[in-house]
Amino acid sequence: MSAAVYYGPRDIRVENVVKPTLEESTDAVVRVTHTAVCGSDLWFYRGKTDRDIPSRVGHEPMGIVEEVGDDVQSVDVGDRVFAPFKISCGMCEFCRRGLHTSCVNGDGWGDDNGGAQGEVIRCRHADGTLVRVPDAYANDDSALRSILPLTDVMGTGHHAAVSAGVSAGSTCVVVGDGAVGLCGVLAARRLGAARIVAVGHHPDRLSLASEFGATDTVSARGQEAIETVQEMTGGGAEHVLECVGATSAMETAVEVCRPGGTVGYVGVPHGLDDGLDLFSFFGDNITLQGGVAPVRAYADELLADVLQGTLDPAPVFTKTVDLDSISEGYQAMDERDAIKVLVEI
Amino acid sequence: MSAAVYYGPRDIRVENVVKPTLEESTDAVVRVTHTAVCGSDLWFYRGKTDRDIPSRVGHEPMGIVEEVGDDVQSVDVGDRVFAPFKISCGMCEFCRRGLHTSCVNGDGWGDDNGGAQGEVIRCRHADGTLVRVPDAYANDDSALRSILPLTDVMGTGHHAAVSAGVSAGSTCVVVGDGAVGLCGVLAARRLGAARIVAVGHHPDRLSLASEFGATDTVSARGQEAIETVQEMTGGGAEHVLECVGATSAMETAVEVCRPGGTVGYVGVPHGLDDGLDLFSFFGDNITLQGGVAPVRAYADELLADVLQGTLDPAPVFTKTVDLDSISEGYQAMDERDAIKVLVEI
DSSP: OEEEEEOSTTOEEEEEOOOOOOOSTTOEEEEEEEEEEOTTHHHHHTTSSOOOSSEEOOOOOEEEEEEEOTTOOSOOTTOEEEOOSSBOOSOSHHHHTTOGGGOTTOBOOSTTTOOSSBSEEEESSHHHHOEEOOGGGTTOHHHHHHHGGGGTHHHHHHHHHHHTTOOTTOEEEEEOOSHHHHHHHHHHHHTTOSEEEEEESOHHHHHHHHHHTOSEEEEOOHHHHHHHHHHHTTSOEEEEEEOSOSHHHHHHHHHTEEEEEEEEEOSOGGGOTTOBOTHHHHHTTOEEEEOSOOHHHHHHHHHHHHHHTSOOOGGGEEEEEEGGGHHHHHHHHHTTSOSEEEEEO | OEEEEEOSTTOEEEEEOOOOOOOSTTOEEEEEEEEEEOTTHHHHHTTSSOOOSSEEOOOOOEEEEEEEOTTOOSOOTTOEEEOOSSBOOSOSHHHHTTOGGGOTTOBOOSTTTOOSSBSEEEESSHHHHOEEOOGGGTTOHHHHHHHGGGGTHHHHHHHHHHHTTOOTTOEEEEEOOSHHHHHHHHHHHHTTOSEEEEEESOHHHHHHHHHHTOSEEEEOOHHHHHHHHHHHHTSOEEEEEEOSOSHHHHHHHHHTEEEEEEEEEOSOGGGOTTOBOTHHHHHTTOEEEEOSOOHHHHHHHHHHHHHHTSOOOGGGEEEEEEGGGHHHHHHHHHTTSOSEEEEEO
């Protein structure tokens, strides 16, 4: 089978690899039909973080179940399913409390199970990990495009909003206009926020933020962004979604947070090499809540909304490629020509 | 009048200074009878943080009201009062929501109002700042020793517990066996924690922690402390009180926090010069909540408990000096010969 393989910065190749097969009775083998390139993939693509060379990549799989182990109960051969970026058992203390990313039996996608940017994956703990798409939508390509972001960015944006404590009537600020930030806007609107200020610096993305429900957009960075938002909100918002993961974004987030407020953060903190300056949080009792998003915990409720037509993150996909052209997808993300790239396999 | 003045590292002098007087109609002038030396004073005393030379010091005043401005309603001449380490107006958005440390009219103690380690202070915003001790206890020296910690450390320990989300039945870990950590133990017990693990490295202080309600004590640092607590708690506690403010303590705190749990932090983050490594928080969705403690918000409820005899932080005072000998008090704190020093004026 074919799969994307990382060979070093800006070097993604599609190679013939061994197809994964069932190994345990709780496994499912899934033929991937849709996947995506993630903003977090850019960290290794740009050489900013280490990664084994060669190594299998991708962590946002959707497809059709091809084979199931004897103990798998929730999905069957032929079912349309998707999986979050983390495998989780669904039965441990942390899965039961909705923190699937801390699953004691958890795992990621990679060499040993196929990597989600490939034709076939082996999903451990299929019952705890896979989410079944109702048959009525199983071959509805439009619906599938809207569902695919639930594998990562939509759940992550939602986690930012939940972590920031957004609720009906809230004023919130979303820092970052990438796919996660845009999904954060959708999530904040879905949770009933009355005012949503989106901060970024790409006019096209901020325009999409407005379509998604942002009531205000700020196209600026650093001190200019901070002052603008401070003025708009009369001293900051109680709920701030940090959807980037870089030092500068975290600094902006805390500065636009009202004293006693909460920064919900979901951006992988790769850029915080120098560490986080805690003084800005300390003096005004600003809470820092969030982390890697337990997307599986949110999948069912978000899926219900997508299927009802009240939530549609599909517009974050501004480019579609096939697996053979996936390196073009990475390049478009790297050059910010695409917000997020869908990969059809 | 006399007051303690900072002249550089390990150089505290008692000098004759100008007595502060009423300046605004909302001021009160208070003759200080009791004050204290704070762990946070050690930062400048040891030369670890900058401070003007010379400058007035002290921020934990208790005394008798000597004069009040025309607009002061809540206290009168002759009343026994104490004040938190921050002045607050009591009327702004942040005071009304219990975040007095972010008061828009707030201030600290220092040169312009006397400094709390001195004979007389001028308290701006007397109605918002001063807490009146009921007359029945106004001259009860034993009660006053128990009330004095409400100016800072008891409220700060309570803020750590509240920020960490401690509630009835909780398991929590208190990192730090200084006065704030010990008050954190008292606060956790008061909030109904079922299990309180105190982590420190001074046998006498850990012994006091046990008296205060710690169910377990761990006398160790770093990795040894982490492993011991991890084992005791079966993988960490959901509520961790970080009561030190140094990098090593924060690292211990996050490592003994259960995934999805909360670190309530109140230690002034002076030691975090290199910044906080966010990865340990990110991966397991550990919330960081707290900051500078809004002691004024907690004063009334804690005072009620002290007066009822169900809360008594007085044992944190292990040494008493008079104002002329205050430098001995600093020295005892610096050398860890005293947990906390009470200064009788």
